[in-house]
Amino acid sequence: MAFNRVGLVAAGVSVALHLIAGVMLATGRSNDRSVVAALEVTLMAAPILERPAPKPVKAAPLTPTGPSPSKRPDDAPRPAATPVASSSPPSPEPPATAAAVPRLPVEAAPPPPPKAGSASSLYAQRVWAAVDRRRPRAVVGATAATVRFRINRSGDLVSLRLARGSGRPDFDRAALAAVRSAAPFPPPPLEAAEADLEFEITIVSPR
Amino acid sequence: MNRTLSGRLALVAGTAAVAMAAPAFAQTQLPPVNADPAAASPTPGSPETLVQGEVIRRRAVGGDDSISLLIGEPGVAVQTGGGTTALPVVRGMADDRLLVTVDGAETTAFCPNHMNPPGSYVLASGVESIALSPTLSPVSVGGDNIGGVIAIRTRGPVFQEEGSGMVVSGEASLAWRSAIDGGSASGRVTASDDRRSIAAEASVAHGENYRSGYDRIVRSTEYESYEAAVTAAVRTDTGVVSVRAGRQFTPYQAFANQRMDMTENRSAFADLRYQGDYAWGSVDARASYRDVRHEMNFLADKGGDMPMLTHGVDLGLALAATIPTGDVGALGLGVDVRRTDLDDWWPPVPGSMMMSPNTYVNINDGQRDRTGVWAEWNGRIAEGWSLLAGLRLERVETAAGDVQPYSWTGMMNAADAAAATAFNARKRDKQDDVADVTLRAFWTPSDTLSLEFGYARKTRVPNLYERYAWGRGAMSSAMTSLAGDANSYVGDIDLKPETADNLAATLRLVDSPQARRTLTVSVFQSDVQDYVDADLLANLAGGFVRLQFANHDARIRGAEVSGSTELWAIGGSAPAVLRGQVSWVEGENRDTGDNLYHMAPITGRLSLEQPLGAWTLLAEIEAVGEKDQVSALRREPATDAYTLANLRATWRPTGALRVDVGLENAFDEGYELPLGGVSYGDYKTGGSVPPIGALPGPGRSLNLGLSLSF
Numbered sequence: 001m002a003f004n005r006v007g008l009v010a011a012g013v014s015v016a017l018h019l020i021a022g023v024m025l026a027t028g029r030s031n032d033r034s035v036v037a038a039l040e041v042t043l044m045a046a047p048i049l050e051r052p053a054p055k056p057v058k059a060a061p062l063t064p065t066g067p068s069p070s071k072r073p074d075d076a077p078r079p080a081a082t083p084v085a086s087s088s089p090p091s092p093e094p095p096a097t098a099a100a101v102p103r104l105p106v107e108a109a110p111p112p113p114p115k116a117g118s119a120s121s122l123y124a125q126r127v128w129a130a131v132d133r134r135r136p137r138a139v140v141g142a143t144a145a146t147v148r149f150r151i152n153r154s155g156d157l158v159s160l161r162l163a164r165g166s167g168r169p170d171f172d173r174a175a176l177a178a179v180r181s182a183a184p185f186p187p188p189p190l191e192a193a194e195a196d197l198e199f200e201i202t203i204v205s206p207r
Numbered sequence: 208m209n210r211t212l213s214g215r216l217a218l219v220a221g222t223a224a225v226a227m228a229a230p231a232f233a234q235t236q237l238p239p240v241n242a243d244p245a246a247a248s249p250t251p252g253s254p255e256t257l258v259q260g261e262v263i264r265r266r267a268v269g270g271d272d273s274i275s276l277l278i279g280e281p282g283v284a285v286q287t288g289g290g291t292t293a294l295p296v297v298r299g300m301a302d303d304r305l306l307v308t309v310d311g312a313e314t315t316a317f318c319p320n321h322m323n324p325p326g327s328y329v330l331a332s333g334v335e336s337i338a339l340s341p342t343l344s345p346v347s348v349g350g351d352n353i354g355g356v357i358a359i360r361t362r363g364p365v366f367q368e369e370g371s372g373m374v375v376s377g378e379a380s381l382a383w384r385s386a387i388d389g390g391s392a393s394g395r396v397t398a399s400d401d402r403r404s405i406a407a408e409a410s411v412a413h414g415e416n417y418r419s420g421y422d423r424i425v426r427s428t429e430y431e432s433y434e435a436a437v438t439a440a441v442r443t444d445t446g447v448v449s450v451r452a453g454r455q456f457t458p459y460q461a462f463a464n465q466r467m468d469m470t471e472n473r474s475a476f477a478d479l480r481y482q483g484d485y486a487w488g489s490v491d492a493r494a495s496y497r498d499v500r501h502e503m504n505f506l507a508d509k510g511g512d513m514p515m516l517t518h519g520v521d522l523g524l525a526l527a528a529t530i531p532t533g534d535v536g537a538l539g540l541g542v543d544v545r546r547t548d549l550d551d552w553w554p555p556v557p558g559s560m561m562m563s564p565n566t567y568v569n570i571n572d573g574q575r576d577r578t579g580v581w582a583e584w585n586g587r588i589a590e591g592w593s594l595l596a597g598l599r600l601e602r603v604e605t606a607a608g609d610v611q612p613y614s615w616t617g618m619m620n621a622a623d624a625a626a627a628t629a630f631n632a633r634k635r636d637k638q639d640d641v642a643d644v645t646l647r648a649f650w651t652p653s654d655t656l657s658l659e660f661g662y663a664r665k666t667r668v669p670n671l672y673e674r675y676a677w678g679r680g681a682m683s684s685a686m687t688s689l690a691g692d693a694n695s696y697v698g699d700i701d702l703k704p705e706t707a708d709n710l711a712a713t714l715r716l717v718d719s720p721q722a723r724r725t726l727t728v729s730v731f732q733s734d735v736q737d738y739v740d741a742d743l744l745a746n747l748a749g750g751f752v753r754l755q756f757a758n759h760d761a762r763i764r765g766a767e768v769s770g771s772t773e774l775w776a777i778g779g780s781a782p783a784v785l786r787g788q789v790s791w792v793e794g795e796n797r798d799t800g801d802n803l804y805h806m807a808p809i810t811g812r813l814s815l816e817q818p819l820g821a822w823t824l825l826a827e828i829e830a831v832g833e834k835d836q837v838s839a840l841r842r843e844p845a846t847d848a849y850t851l852a853n854l855r856a857t858w859r860p861t862g863a864l865r866v867d868v869g870l871e872n873a874f875d876e877g878y879e880l881p882l883g884g885v886s887y888g889d890y891k892t893g894g895s896v897p898p899i900g901a902l903p904g905p906g907r908s909l910n911l912g913l914s915l916s917f
Binding site for chain 1: 234235236237238239240241242243244259260363364365366367368369401440442444445447482484485486488489531533537
């Protein structure tokens, strides 16, 4: 089953990257910029690759058509990577625009083994890049808006909603518009599973 | 076999469990995207000027009028009204030639002296941002204007991050200014979680007659105003529904350049809005309502008694949708409907020969109804090129019922009686079908250079006073006066819509994407067909004139240059910034060769802003040229050149506390306001001895501001 292989490879890569990051952190040179960069890279790569791993059983009562899972505070326990990832964006302050670039998993990470799993993760990178190209203006007072969206086999946007608001409706709308205007996305790879067609992205308003 | 089967079943069951759990959560988590912190060069359709944040806060300490928060932006001037009721002037076009919206809602200036313009319904302390789109404004932001759109936004609903529960936050601010021995107080409390938000706010502004740099009190400049509003909003996964309702009460507001004063203005409003976002596009639906009861009479400086009452109602509905068009842009479609009802009447004054025995009916059941549809596309057309193209079609219908003078038979009312008879005999319904077009091209060959140019055809149908003010008596015609010149005006039912052909180009240069040094140059020209100017009916005593609104062809042109450069940085603070700008405009009635009224003289500004830890220091020089191009027809006073120095400091020791100290007009320069109109309050208290002078501006003022948030 492609799904399982993808999951295994993803989990393997994630564990490997975490190990590398852990070792580097354990050397105690956490002030070193390269370590920070490597850590960031890890965090970015992980969420993409780690999709199959996360979900606690609590999720079960939620049906796909049910209320937004985001309403539940206990939805928060996501894979270890996510909390850290969400703490990393505020840090790159001075050249905030440039900060996005090193995050690109392809560019900075030790490239994951080019096996079966990488097709959908590469595709995810393309989706990310398409949204990043349309990144909205920052809004004073806003924090971060998380948008959940689904695309079909042609790359068209079929659903779009706000999973977590930024506190400022203006910024929420700008985040939604960024994803909407990034569509249509390139057609996903043939082997992409249904779950590979649903994405969640957080747009961070600096400061 | 059995083992295999049970194993398979277990696998299926397990898979099923995963499958059941998965759909809600199994989305791919993408890395975060950082929003763009830089106020980069405008994108197609974005307003050319957006004043918000720190700049708004600082300017609000200096005055209570919301429109005046735009002072300091290229191409902007204000026509003096009361303390909270200035009229905007953008690229030489004032008042109704600009559309002013508050949170998207349109409001009519119902008063025959335009003492209650749309901007007067929000005090400066309640403004979150002001967006200005001059002359080439997109049709999507509104019709019924030829000079541009000013969109004022109040603090909208605020939500919390998920999981933070219900949070109560608030803000209180105080401002005091020595020149008016007054200021404002405002407060706001919000209770919100991630889905619901409710906010209540209230503010008050008060000022005494101000003191000019000539060290004397300028009569008829006092004011007081109160506002309160409640905003409630609910956020769903697909949008935000919000309701905002409130009241405004102005017990008095003197007008230095009008014969009358505002002795009461009561307004209630409600706005209902839904902004939704879907995969196919976004929608913005809005219903707005405002009721205004307005009264003019004389305050103490002018003396006397002559009540004039106005009742107006605005009802607006608007629906807009934006749909992405492939990868290149977005199509906007919209429809809006607006219905305006206006009554203006002047009760008889017992014992007055002239103002009795009837109620003078100035506008009876006046109606101005607009229906508009628009379509607009903006997007990329080639590498480095984008385009905004819009078309708006509107039908505007105006009407007014029968009128009556104070007396049909009295000798002193003969002119009005004859005019009323003629007016009532006329067919007064008018229907105008107009089309607005905006075409703007943006060329960005590099990160450091952009050029924007375009054409817009804009139309404005005359307002109800311009068409239906009918009185021709000495007193009655003096009561309709929109320009602050204390002249008398008579309407013309046959007045045609004014149609502007606007051309403008803007070149923007920055040294780098971080915009450490910027230079922006704009040039514009507006050819207005049937510009609503005026013709002379009679010369009156005291150097005043009686005019009738009349269509003429006019041309307005000008240029704006602005730039900024970062200088040194002290310690870890942000760098000091030097900013400068020059605005120039001229306008001519091409039929008569006369200058248009209220063209601002050349104006320049130079400011140095120095952040220093928790402090921000700002020094500004404002230099205004001599105003010698004046409207001869309206006996517009010329004004001398002057230079003002302003010093401002802001101290923000924490995010919750903010202290502002300012010294405006630090050298106490005596000067006259180029767009201040005539100094009628001083003229009246001085015994009405001609000639009437221009209105002096405020002298030195020590301004203090305190703002606390929690």
